[in-house]
Amino acid sequence: MLAVHAIDPRPELMPRSCSDVSDPESIAWLRCDTVLWRAVFDDVVVALPDGDLEPFVLAGGAALWERLQMPCTISDLRMHLPEETNSEGSQVETLISLLMDLEERGLVSRVGAIGAIGQHKDVDNA
Amino acid sequence: MSITPESLVASFGLPGASSGQILPLAEEDWTALAARVRAERLEGLWVAAVASGSLPVSSRQMAEVRDAGRARARVDLELEREMLRVVAIFESEKIPYRVLKGPALAHGVYPDPMWRGFGDVDLLVGPDMWYRAVSVLEASGARRLTPEIRPNFDLHFGKDATLVSSQWEIDLHRRLVLGPYGFWAPTEEILSRPASELSIAGVNISVLALEDAFLNACYSAALADDPPRLIAMRDVAQIAFGEALDLDRLLETARRWSGTEVVARALSLAQRHLGVSLEATAVGSRFAGVSRSTRHRLLMASYRGAGRGYTSQLAGVVALRGVQPKISYLAALARPQKAYLSARGFTPAGFLRHAGRRIWSRG
Numbered sequence: 001m002l003a004v005h006a007i008d009p010r011p012e013l014m015p016r017s018c019s020d021v022s023d024p025e026s027i028a029w030l031r032c033d034t035v036l037w038r039a040v041f042d043d044v045v046v047a048l049p050d051g052d053l054e055p056f057v058l059a060g061g062a063a064l065w066e067r068l069q070m071p072c073t074i075s076d077l078r079m080h081l082p083e084e085t086n087s088e089g090s091q092v093e094t095l096i097s098l099l100m101d102l103e104e105r106g107l108v109s110r111v112g113a114i115g116a117i118g119q120h121k122d123v124d125n126a
Numbered sequence: 127m128s129i130t131p132e133s134l135v136a137s138f139g140l141p142g143a144s145s146g147q148i149l150p151l152a153e154e155d156w157t158a159l160a161a162r163v164r165a166e167r168l169e170g171l172w173v174a175a176v177a178s179g180s181l182p183v184s185s186r187q188m189a190e191v192r193d194a195g196r197a198r199a200r201v202d203l204e205l206e207r208e209m210l211r212v213v214a215i216f217e218s219e220k221i222p223y224r225v226l227k228g229p230a231l232a233h234g235v236y237p238d239p240m241w242r243g244f245g246d247v248d249l250l251v252g253p254d255m256w257y258r259a260v261s262v263l264e265a266s267g268a269r270r271l272t273p274e275i276r277p278n279f280d281l282h283f284g285k286d287a288t289l290v291s292s293q294w295e296i297d298l299h300r301r302l303v304l305g306p307y308g309f310w311a312p313t314e315e316i317l318s319r320p321a322s323e324l325s326i327a328g329v330n331i332s333v334l335a336l337e338d339a340f341l342n343a344c345y346s347a348a349l350a351d352d353p354p355r356l357i358a359m360r361d362v363a364q365i366a367f368g369e370a371l372d373l374d375r376l377l378e379t380a381r382r383w384s385g386t387e388v389v390a391r392a393l394s395l396a397q398r399h400l401g402v403s404l405e406a407t408a409v410g411s412r413f414a415g416v417s418r419s420t421r422h423r424l425l426m427a428s429y430r431g432a433g434r435g436y437t438s439q440l441a442g443v444v445a446l447r448g449v450q451p452k453i454s455y456l457a458a459l460a461r462p463q464k465a466y467l468s469a470r471g472f473t474p475a476g477f478l479r480h481a482g483r484r485i486w487s488r489g
Contacts, residue, residue: 036207040173041195047203
């Protein structure tokens with residue numbers, strides 16, 4: 001069961017509605033390859049190579065992090081994460097809602113429009 | 127040798143490793159295991175063993191393993207950040223280096239870097255750049271903990287210098303290991319070979335060629351600590367089972383470094399402590415028939431016991447060529463400079479008494 005409790009340590013990530021994204025179904029998200037990280041059970045501990053931000057735990061975020069190895073739309077995440085995390089939709093939504101804050105911290109980025117999972121070449125060529 | 131719970135954790139994921147034979151553990155044994163796992167930096171393998179179901183745990187124990195894994199991950203990531211900082215400095219100053227052990231092995235030979243915890247950042251630099259490397263690190267805010275034993279001792283005879291930056295330790299190596307085996311493994315030769323490259327967080331770092339990394343792992347397992355550390359023996363087994371070594375090159379280098387018996391001992395220790403059959407690997411079978419000479423048996427024994435820091439250094443004299451270097455070396459060991467003694471809290475006489483007691487206690 002996914003346990004999306006807040007991230008530690010401070011400062012906490014801020015869950016946000018996906019409506020903050022202008023067109024959530026056409027935006028693909030990708031984790032940055034400049035991030036240092038480790039998976040610990042279903043958690044992932046992440047750190048930026050420089051800066052003052054201490055490594056922090058994205059509780060229950062390992063499946064999300066794994067998915068973001070390749071560009072993913074929010075639709076992709078909604079489709080796959082419930083099964084991969086054995087979680088209810090609302091908990092998955094909470095996890096997805098962290099994406100924008102992860103982006104602000106330089107941990108994930110948007111890579112452009114994507115039609116569906118498996119069309120990554122289109123993204124690369126965009 | 128009976129396999130302990132911490133050995134089961136240390137051997138997790140290796141071919142032929144036992145699993146779950148004496149588990150689940152009673153609370154008292156669990157507490158002892160937790161302490162050993164933390165001391166040996168095996169938390170990542172502990173997490174993996176529990177996640178796989180090989181190590182049955184209660185919900186309370188599960189929470190303890192999770193916390194330990196998170197704590198280990200935080201430390202390792204902080205150390206990787208420190209390593210990337212040092213690498214960036216060395217790159218900008220054009221100082222050739224090789225990252226050793228921890229992060230290099232975690233990302234280079236383990237299936238998951240989480241499996242290989244570490245406690246500091248180890249980098250090897252050559253004699254021509256040694257003082258420059260120390261100087262640029264100090265200029266960047268790092269502080270050397272202990273001055274060299276005598277002026278220019280590092281250059282001619284030193285093994286390493288420990289610097290602290292923020293709360294993280296940087297172990298700058300002049301040689302792979304203390305004592306004779308360190309003198310027999312010339313840093314210039316290691317650095318003259320093309321570096322292997324690893325990408326960590328999008329940054330390319332230089333690491334040892336796999337055969338040199340294996341020899342270094344063997345030196346760590348067989349010589350660096352007494353008793354040997356489980357994680358060092360795991361490194362030996364991890365590379366051996368990877369079956370990616372160029373055996374001819376390895377054997378040739380080990381012979382040139384007078385290290386074949388050290389490799390044989392490291393393989394034997396790893397096999398015994400981890401309960402895996404390394405003789406079945408290509409490298410294990412190649413080194414299985416290495417004969418043990420009295421000379422190397424004695425030299426390797428100098429790395430064991432309470433006074434091993436002193437005895438292995440004294441044994442180093444056999445690897446030095448010429449009378450003058452031997453005299454200079456022994457004189458420096460016997461008469462350290464004031465700054466060194468002061469940093470270690472010794473008077474000259476107190477230092478000799480301490481060394482004598484430690485060496486005597488071996489008996």
